[in-house]
Amino acid sequence: MQFKHGILTIGVTGGIGSGKTTVCRFFEELGAKVIYADDLAKRIMEEDENLKKKIKKIFGEEAYIGGKLNRKFIADIIFSDETKKSKLESLVHPAVIREIISEFKKIAREKSYDFVIVEAALIFESGFDSELDYIIVVDADEEVKIKRIMERDNCSREEVLNRMKMQMDPAKKRELADIFIQNDGDIETLRNKVKFLYSLFQKISKLTGDS
Numbered sequence: 001m002q003f004k005h006g007i008l009t010i011g012v013t014g015g016i017g018s019g020k021t022t023v024c025r026f027f028e029e030l031g032a033k034v035i036y037a038d039d040l041a042k043r044i045m046e047e048d049e050n051l052k053k054k055i056k057k058i059f060g061e062e063a064y065i066g067g068k069l070n071r072k073f074i075a076d077i078i079f080s081d082e083t084k085k086s087k088l089e090s091l092v093h094p095a096v097i098r099e100i101i102s103e104f105k106k107i108a109r110e111k112s113y114d115f116v117i118v119e120a121a122l123i124f125e126s127g128f129d130s131e132l133d134y135i136i137v138v139d140a141d142e143e144v145k146i147k148r149i150m151e152r153d154n155c156s157r158e159e160v161l162n163r164m165k166m167q168m169d170p171a172k173k174r175e176l177a178d179i180f181i182q183n184d185g186d187i188e189t190l191r192n193k194v195k196f197l198y199s200l201f202q203k204i205s206k207l208t209g210d211s
């Protein structure tokens with residue numbers, strides 16, 4: 001087997017509050033390279049002047065405050081307007097995917113890691129799944145997810161439900177997954193699952209690497 005970008009690449013995805021960022025922090029603690037696509041998207045949206053112009057055209061000047069993305073303003077619009085959400089995604093996703101692939105190539109060239117993990121909320125929705133070797137889907141019981149997000153972001157149940165409504169059905173994501181993590185247990189249970197996967201990926205990277 002040849003890896004798609006000359007290095008083993010693994011996506012971690014899941015709906016809001018599933019625990020994908022926590023999974024990725026554990027991978028990082030073990031020494032893995034993790035690319036956070038959602039952070040990258042925000043950086044590109046703030047640094048790419050051409051993209052900023054296009055975003056302002058859709059959302060108005062209020063989309064930025066002092067050069068910084070007005071996240072609350074944009075979130076309020078896109079999570080109640082499917083058309084604007086799609087327009088924003090069609091501007092942002094290709095740029096994010098391009099940058100991640102060039103990072104893969106750099107890591108493969110430098111051989112600085114055995115494998116790369118990408119955390120992204122919208123791997124299947126953006127078509128990015130076709131660029132990855134394996135995809136981990138994280139999920140938890142809906143009430144558990146709602147409670148965790150309300151606590152983490154100090155937001156209302158309605159705000160969480162609004163985002164959930166605009167996301168792919170978690171059951172569908174589970175069907176598309178290569179590896180599935182049910183994250184209803186405690187943090188230590190999750191950490192142990194990640195430890196197991198970390199050693200598995202280390203083995204896969206050596207067995208089937210391009211080098």
Ligand SMILES: CC(C)(COP(=O)(O)OP(=O)(O)OC[C@H]1O[C@@H](n2cnc3c(N)ncnc32)[C@H](O)[C@@H]1O)[C@@H](O)C(=O)NCCC(=O)NCCS
Pocket residue numbers: 014015016017037038041042045069070071072074075078085088089092093096120121122163166167
């Ligand atoms: C709307 C924005 C400004 C809200 O920022 P905020 O800091 O509140 O949320 P954050 O980016 O951390 O996302 C938190 C969660 O919301 C959900 N979410 C975010 N964007 C989307 C989206 N376009 N569709 C569905 N769910 C989304 C995901 O579950 C994500 O994990 C931001 O999410 C954004 O710019 N989204 C559009 C770009 C995009 O598609 N990003 C995600 C993939 S690269």
Ligand SMILES: Nc1ncnc2c1ncn2[C@@H]1O[C@H](COP(=O)(O)OP(=O)(O)OP(=O)(O)O)[C@@H](O)[C@H]1O
Pocket residue numbers: 014015016017018019020021022023121148149152183184185186187190
């Ligand atoms: N097994 C667990 N036990 C207790 N708390 C957890 C567990 N897993 C995750 N959490 C907590 O739940 C919250 C949501 O987790 P996390 O941020 O990893 O989810 P996410 O899928 O990245 O969410 P988002 O889509 O909003 O970015 C965080 O506060 C995290 O610390």
